[in-house]
């Protein structure tokens with residue numbers, strides 16, 4: 001690594017989860033060698049996990065600001081935040097101390113990104129229960145990032161080479177996702193999908209929109225959300241020149257996208273989009289918060305408490321997240 005490469009901030013995630021391990025393992029991958037990495041986390045945790053899982057060819061460098069980073073091959077700079085008592089931290093357990101720390105790493109990363117000290121953020125997973133136990137009532141990173149960047153129009157996009165999915169709703173109950181489905185939001189997510197894929201090099205992205213009901217409502221036989229909310233949004237965006245079609249049966253749209261009919265699918269709720277993506281690309285998938293004024297990518301998996309600090313976590317999604325943050329930072 002050298003000083004003139006883009007600096008990506010990696011938040012350490014929940015200290016009791018697999019975040020520290022997947023970060024340490026990612027550093028050695030060729031795909032991340034074009035970036036300078038700064039971990040926004042806790043030095044005691046990074047050191048302890050490094051020793052436990054026996055990563056010997058990475059040296060940790062404790063810093064208190066990004067400008068102190070060494071950015072050298074074999075050295076991982078850790079912007080230390082003093083929010084963990086290492087003697088009290090238990091791996092694989094929901095703890096408010098850890099939930100609070102994970103939250104603080106994200107808030108700090110937003111500050112650094114807004115100040116342009118880093119070009120983007122790649123996040124390791126946080127645990128929502130632990131964050132709530134610490135008194136931070138955000139459903140996830142997405143909402144924290146939107147809040148601290150004062151962004152109203154954003155959407156969760158799951159990215160894999162073979163399938164891309166963007167969501168109309170995410171961290172809400174299925175009932176609320178249906179009750180709040182609205183044409184303006186559907187149109188806005190189609191727009192965010194279009195803009196984001198253009199940034200990624202698609203001249204005129206082909207967007208497929210899923211229905212919310214079986215068979216996309218089958219002409220009103222199985223619900224009228226398609227007619228009331230989804231079709232008007234699609235027609236509005238078509239008139240504006242966006243290459244978008246639908247609503248398409250949710251049970252086949254993902255297969256069609258994977259086969260090449262669409263560059264991205266607009267899913268109506270969290271699991272509609274997450275299940276196909278995680279089925280085919282759990283380890284290679286990346287979560288992107290599209291629509292923010294800063295770049296944010298993330299692993300698409302969680303804290304995996306049951307395998308924390310054991311040295312068996314797969315780091316591929318972390319590597320892909322760093323790489324995608326770097327690519328987005330050059331667009």
Ligand SMILES: NC(=O)c1ccc[n+]([C@@H]2O[C@H](COP(=O)([O-])OP(=O)(O)OC[C@H]3O[C@@H](n4cnc5c(N)ncnc54)[C@H](O)[C@@H]3O)[C@@H](O)[C@H]2O)c1
Nearest residue numbers: 124125126127128129298299300301302303304307313314
């Ligand atoms: N980006 C994020 O911050 C993020 C993403 C998803 C879930 N979460 C949170 O993580 C917590 C746990 O969620 P969950 O249990 O539903 O999902 P999870 O992804 O943590 O675990 C699901 C399964 O996948 C395995 N797994 C996950 N990541 C792995 C990896 N890198 N290598 C090997 N195996 C891996 C786990 O051991 C488990 O069997 C929850 O609080 C959830 O909200 C956070």
Ligand SMILES: O=C(O)[C@@H](O)[C@H](O)COP(=O)(O)O
Nearest residue numbers: 140141142143287298300301
């Ligand atoms: O399940 C997923 O992968 C996401 O919905 C997950 O909850 C992460 O969300 P954010 O923390 O990125 O908002």
